[in-house]
Amino acid sequence: xxxxxxxxxxxxSFAFVRSRLIGFVAVxxxxxxxxxxxxxxxAKKPTTLSELVAYSGADREKILVSGAKAEGKVVWYxxxxxxxxxxxxxxxxxxxxGVKVDVYRAASNDLMARITAEAKARQYLxxxxxxxxxxxxxxxxxxxxxxxxxxxxxxxxxxxxxxAGNGLYYWGVNRESFIGVGYNPNIIPPSIVPKNFDGLLNPxxxxxxxxxxxxxxxxxxxxxxxxxxxxxxxxLKTQEISLHSISGRAMADMAIPGxxxxxxxxxxxxxxESKGKGAPIDWxxxxxxPTNAGATAIVYQAPHPHAAVLxxxxxxSPEGQKILENLEFGNPSKDFGFKRWYPxxxxxxxxxxxxxxxxxxxxxxxxxx
Numbered sequence: 212x213x214x215x216x217x218x219x220x221x222x223x224s225f226a227f228v229r230s231r232l233i234g235f236v237a238v239x240x241x242x243x244x245x246x247x248x249x250x251x252x253x254a255k256k257p258t259t260l261s262e263l264v265a266y267s268g269a270d271r272e273k274i275l276v277s278g279a280k281a282e283g284k285v286v287w288y289x290x291x292x293x294x295x296x297x298x299x300x301x302x303x304x305x306x307x308x309g310v311k312v313d314v315y316r317a318a319s320n321d322l323m324a325r326i327t328a329e330a331k332a333r334q335y336l337x338x339x340x341x342x343x344x345x346x347x348x349x350x351x352x353x354x355x356x357x358x359x360x361x362x363x364x365x366x367x368x369x370x371x372x373x374x375a376g377n378g379l380y381y382w383g384v385n386r387e388s389f390i391g392v393g394y395n396p397n398i399i400p401p402s403i404v405p406k407n408f409d410g411l412l413n414p415x416x417x418x419x420x421x422x423x424x425x426x427x428x429x430x431x432x433x434x435x436x437x438x439x440x441x442x443x444x445x446x447l448k449t450q451e452i453s454l455h456s457i458s459g460r461a462m463a464d465m466a467i468p469g470x471x472x473x474x475x476x477x478x479x480x481x482x483x484e485s486k487g488k489g490a491p492i493d494w495x496x497x498x499x500x501p502t503n504a505g506a507t508a509i510v511y512q513a514p515h516p517h518a519a520v521l522x523x524x525x526x527x528s529p530e531g532q533k534i535l536e537n538l539e540f541g542n543p544s545k546d547f548g549f550k551r552w553y554p555x556x557x558x559x560x561x562x563x564x565x566x567x568x569x570x571x572x573x574x575x576x577x578x579x580x
Contacts, residue, residue, distance in 0.1 A: 330353070370551075
């Protein structure tokens with residue numbers, strides 16, 4: 212074949228390919244600019260957990276409610292104590308009749324053991340979890356959490372939701388408990404109540420303060436070390452502080468009769484709940500308030516996917532938040548006039564455990580003569 216013939220053959224081939232390419236582009240363009248009604252009719256409604264957790268269409272709640280009623284129940288694990296988890300469950304069932312809430316309530320460590328055992332046996336029972344950040348971080352590191360979105364999370368501050376990227380989150384904080392100075396005002400004049408960490412060194416408080424050695428006290432010790440340092444902690448020993456192997460709730464109960472008239476390891480919600488019933492107790496924040504946060508997450512193998520997402524939405528919704536606020540829990544979206552400090556912030560599970568061990572050691576030293 213001559214050179215001219217070869218050129219003519221190449222030109223013809225190019226023209227053929229170009230005509231096919233133009234036809235393909237035309238078909239794609241037609242698909243892209245097709246009627247929105249047609250596209251909507253062809254769109255697949257979410258049914259699986261991976262589809263439901265990311266769905267944000269206008270009919271989201273309708274789809275979730277319909278699916279949840281067909282599933283019949285949601286299995287909810289929580290470390291909320293007292294009547295709080297019962298009231299949330301009742302609120303959900305009232306709003307969504309036909310969807311029963313099966314609740315398993317336990318301390319964070321017990322929840323971890325149960326969820327891990329289910330995962331190892333591949334017998335997933337739990338749908339939605341409400342618990343502490345340290346447990347949720349551990350579950351995330353083990354790959355046991357789904358990522359999800361919720362229309363209510365849009366109103367939450369960045370520190371109160373753990374982003375997974377692309378508008379999805381591992382969890383959203385739904386309650387906060389603030390650790391500060393609880394005291395009996397009949398014994399401790401408000402004028403000498405510490406308004407900051409330095410106030411703990413007031414000579415008038417010597418021999419009158421107590422710390423709980425539970426996680427509540429450990430977190431307060433962590434705040435003291437972070438914001439004031441080890442030298443301050445050593446100086447604090449001169450205040451003859453008593454140590455008590457009890458919970459934060461029990462410490463509040465000791466402040467009321469004056470057994471321990473003042474303690475910087477008392478929760479605001481415990482003090483305010485008792486004060487509301489007429490007990491002689493009050494509460495004050497210092498310049499940084501250790502905050503126990505509880506957050507809501509979804510297990511990645513949730514057996515009732517519609518109900519799992521619906522339960523998460525409810526807890527994070529204004530209705531769920533109202534129930535918790537009525538029980539004196541803090542709302543992460545509200546300003547209470549003091550600086551919150553999340554002890555777990557910036558740590559993975561291993562690093563946090565190491566830090567907490569150091570705080571615990573310093574706390575024990577606080578009570579030694």
